[in-house]
Amino acid sequence: DNLIAERAIRGFTVGRRNWLFSGNFAAAERSAVVLSIIETCKLCGVDAEAYMADVTERIQNDWPASRWDELMPWNWARRQEMPLPLAA
Template sequence: MAKAIAYGHKRWISLTRFLADGRLEIDNNIAERAMRCVALGRKNWLFAGSKAGGDRAAAIYTVIETAKLNGLEPQAYIADVIAKIAGDWPAARWDELLPWNWRPTVHNVAEAA
């Protein structure tokens, strides 16, 4: 019990900061839930094959999580972006393909319904 009280006393400002600012959460459960897939797959990712394979896996997981954070369905987003890049999408308009700028094409909307 003494260790718990000492812990709380040493971190009192951090523990009570959420009372002064209503936007702050009392815990970090949201962040931990978002990272759960990383923890679950960690052992599997040890076998990426090579450093380059690990780098590629990290890049695609980043794209997937960024799509999710922007309210997109990752598979539809990635499929559409790959199709556009494979076509004749101009390099000057690549910023439109970023998850926070991307808008589904009429074709993708019809498939989702």
């Protein structure tokens, strides 16, 4: 059964006509990455806007690459009660 996948791409397929002209291939790729993150957040019950703001801040503050798995939406959601420390 692929109902979950079909629901996840519904917003994209409805808007596809509006996004037909992304500007270039790189812009279309970036859009796909952002949409993928948003849909993953939805599946995990995470506020995508809060997630993106927090993770962007942590990465800008030199979050260690060895701990990026902690920033995945499914891990991020579990740790909201105990905020992750910013990288030293």
